[in-house]
Amino acid sequence: MADEDADVDRTTLAERSVRSAWRDLPTYDRELLQNVGASQWQVTREALGGVVDDLLRSAGLGGLRQPEVRALDDAAGVWIEELRLVLVNAGQHALAELDDRTYEAMLARIAWHEWAHALSVVRATADDVANGERLLALAPAGVANVIRRGGYRRGEYTHELVAEIYALLMSRPRRGQRGQPSWLGDEIYDLVRRVSGWSE
Amino acid sequence: MERVEPPKGYVLANKETVEEIIAVEAELLRSEGINPRWPGFPEAEHEHEHDEKQ
Numbered sequence: 164m165a166d167e168d169a170d171v172d173r174t175t176l177a178e179r180s181v182r183s184a185w186r187d188l189p190t191y192d193r194e195l196l197q198n199v200g201a202s203q204w205q206v207t208r209e210a211l212g213g214v215v216d217d218l219l220r221s222a223g224l225g226g227l228r229q230p231e232v233r234a235l236d237d238a239a240g241v242w243i244e245e246l247r248l249v250l251v252n253a254g255q256h257a258l259a260e261l262d263d264r265t266y267e268a269m270l271a272r273i274a275w276h277e278w279a280h281a282l283s284v285v286r287a288t289a290d291d292v293a294n295g296e297r298l299l300a301l302a303p304a305g306v307a308n309v310i311r312r313g314g315y316r317r318g319e320y321t322h323e324l325v326a327e328i329y330a331l332l333m334s335r336p337r338r339g340q341r342g343q344p345s346w347l348g349d350e351i352y353d354l355v356r357r358v359s360g361w362s363e
Numbered sequence: 364m365e366r367v368e369p370p371k372g373y374v375l376a377n378k379e380t381v382e383e384i385i386a387v388e389a390e391l392l393r394s395e396g397i398n399p400r401w402p403g404f405p406e407a408e409h410e411h412e413h414d415e416k417q
Contacts, residue, residue, distance in 0.1 A: 183404035211372055231369040238372020257375035268401035269381065276373050305387030313374055326373075331388060337402050338392070346391045 170208060170254065176263060177253030178206045180270035187271075187333060188278070195360045200247035201281035204274065208254035210236040218246055240273040242281045249277045272330045279329035279359050283322040286358045295320030298354065302328070303346050321354075328355050336363060 181204055185193070196202050207214055212232035220226045224245055227235070235241060239255040242248075251273055258269055291298075299307045299320050310323045328351060335341065341363045343352045355361055375381050389399035 180404065187404075215370060227369050234374075235370070235372045237374045237376055239375045241370050241372035243370050255375055257378050257381045260378055261381070264401055264403055265385065267403060269385075271404070272384075273373055280373075303387070303391060305383075305390060309380075309384060309387060315371065319371060331391065334388070334401070335397075337404075338397055340395070340397060344391065344395060346394055 173266070174206065174208055174253045176267060177251065177270050180267045181206060181251055181274045184271035184274040184333070185278075187336065188275075189361065189363055191362060192278075192282075192360050195282055196278055199281060199285050201242070201249065201278060203247060204249040204251065204277075206251045206253050208252065211238045211241050211250055211252050212236040214250060214252075215241060215243060218243065218248070222246060239269075240277045242277045242284070244281070244284060249274065249281065251277070268334070272334065275330040275333040276326040279326040279355075280322055282359050283325040287321055287325065287354075291354060291358070292318055292321045295324070298324055298351060301348050301351055306331075324351065325355050325358050328352075329359050329361065332361060332363070 185202075185204075188196070193202070212227065212235035215235055216227045216232050222245070237255075237257075238252065239258065240249065240251045243250065251270065253270070258266060261269060296317055299310060302310075302324055306324070306327050310320060310327065313323065315323050328347065332344075332355065335344070343349075375384075392399040
């Protein structure tokens with residue numbers, strides 16, 4: 164019973180965190196997301212592989228193969244372009260031991276990451292995608308390392324980089340910081356601004 | 364039946380991955396002299412209903 168109560172509390176906190184993260188988006192970014200149909204989200208406590216598989220099958224889009232389901236089961240968030248839906252797993256196992264404040268920050272980060280991803284796949288150019296490896300080499304080392312170890316294909320580097328940097332930028336206004344951070348070079352900052360509409 | 368490209372999620376393989384992500388952000392913020400502690404969303408904002416969610 165106590166575990167169930169804790170799950171409910173965490174789910175509530177997750178939903179509140181994603182909702183607050185949405186409100187924190189610059190107005191223009193929210194409008195862009197609405198224009199590309201990416202303003203819908205759903206918070207679940209189930210592993211995302213099965214949830215995505217069910218949703219795709221229900222929509223008549225075919226299901227995922229078992230390796231694809233397993234790969235998504237470790238995901239804390241995902242943008243499903245075909246369904247115009249961001250899914251967040253509030254019960255993702257790697258988040259379980261976080262204190263509430265850190266959990267809230269991570270849930271917001273996951274949401275910002277996925278919304279930026281939704282914009283990037285639509286608005287990044289073929290050249291941006293082709294430059295992924297080079298752009299990653301220009302990124303802060305820690306960010307690049309996280310992406311490289313994430314098992315992404317080279318053709319996904321640009322989208323992941325935009326999503327990660329956008330999430331980092333979005334966490335700054337709450338800390339009283341705006342504009343281009345000193346740790347971010349012009350090329351990536353300009354890319355994120357162009358792709359995401361970021362204008363803070 | 365149409366097959367779609369499987370979506371790629373934001374994978375957090377284990378708690379060490381989460382700790383690394385948090386540590387990377389903290390290091391970047393500290394490099395600018397910013398306290399990396401997350402200030403939180405104000406409770407009052409939490410209590411408003413969300414208009415945009417479908």
